[in-house]
Amino acid sequence: MPWQKSDVFFRSMQVGLTLLSLLLISSAHGQEQTFTNPIREGADPWxxxxxxxxxxxxxxGSGIAVSVSSKLTDQGTPVEVWKAPENGWNRANIWAPEIHFFDGHWYIYYAAGKEPGTPFIHQRSGVLKSVGPDPLGPYEDRGMLYTGDRYPDLQSIKWAIDLSPVTIRGQLYAIWSGWEENRPTDKTPQHLYIAKMCTPETICGNRVKLSSPDQAWERGGPLDLNEGPQPLTRGGETFIIYSTRESWLTEYRLGQLKLKSPGLDPLLPSNWVKSGPVFVGTDQVLGVGHCSFATSPDGSEHWLLYHSKKSAKPGWDRDIRLQPFSWDTFGNPVFGMPVPAGIPLPLPSGETE
Known part of the structure; x- marks a missing residue:
């Protein structure tokens, strides 16, 4: 369709102008070092x-590792900080851990199941807490997080993955991807949920469904999904950038929820507006999704970390990529188009070899 061609051209121009601007800035600052994508093997970068x-x-695979680095282009050396138990609800299928810092402790949020392999019907969300201030541990297993509809009935906890905390107007919330009901098949639609947290290790209320794959750009495959929600905040505005379509197919992409006004209650679905897709793959970069965000070492640039598929063949063989993004005049993030492999990008400002 003509509008689709125009949209692709416009987004291509956006990322081209962004890269040109960064190259000019880097040259002006005498920073001529570059990197190319992909930056490493793997998936679900955090x-x-x-x-x-x-x-x-x-x-x-059987646990969780953490690494510390001064760079965005080099994650450093991973150190395993937690090993899954031999028995219990979280002994297998360790997925997408996220490390966060609250009140002098590090917390790691992750998904796991009690049975290895498929069908992936047992996934729940849990949290680890560091004993002290060291991100490399040791960590205590603080158990399963509540992701149900009849708080505090533990029997009502539902399938949940990709849980991430977000602070909005001083209140901590959890956002995640989940099922409406637990089912005996993993061919089940996924939705985005939010709930209030009383502490970084405690959800203290019923979940609220924020999003379902109900837009044309979220649908069309064998199993439409909303997953991988990531908060992004700037200037008092709160966004949730999430992955949609099927993670094992080339159509995987990013969508966006935005809280309409900073003062609104995030637990009311009507206070959020959906738009998208905000980041889609190309013939050269396939199945882009499951992102996280950071600024450059000197704080002057915004960067998107995401994974993409290595081939068009259905599956989860992926690598990790990094590229800058900008903001429009209305305060919305502009991710542009994924930069092809091998194209030199200037190092994040303030990062040197």
């Missing part, structure tokens, strides 16, 4: 920025 360091977390 980065947490604190002071002058970046903290990364990742699944090891």
């Amino acid at each position: 980065v947490y920025q604190k002071d002058d360091r970046y903290y990364y977390s990742m699944s090891t």
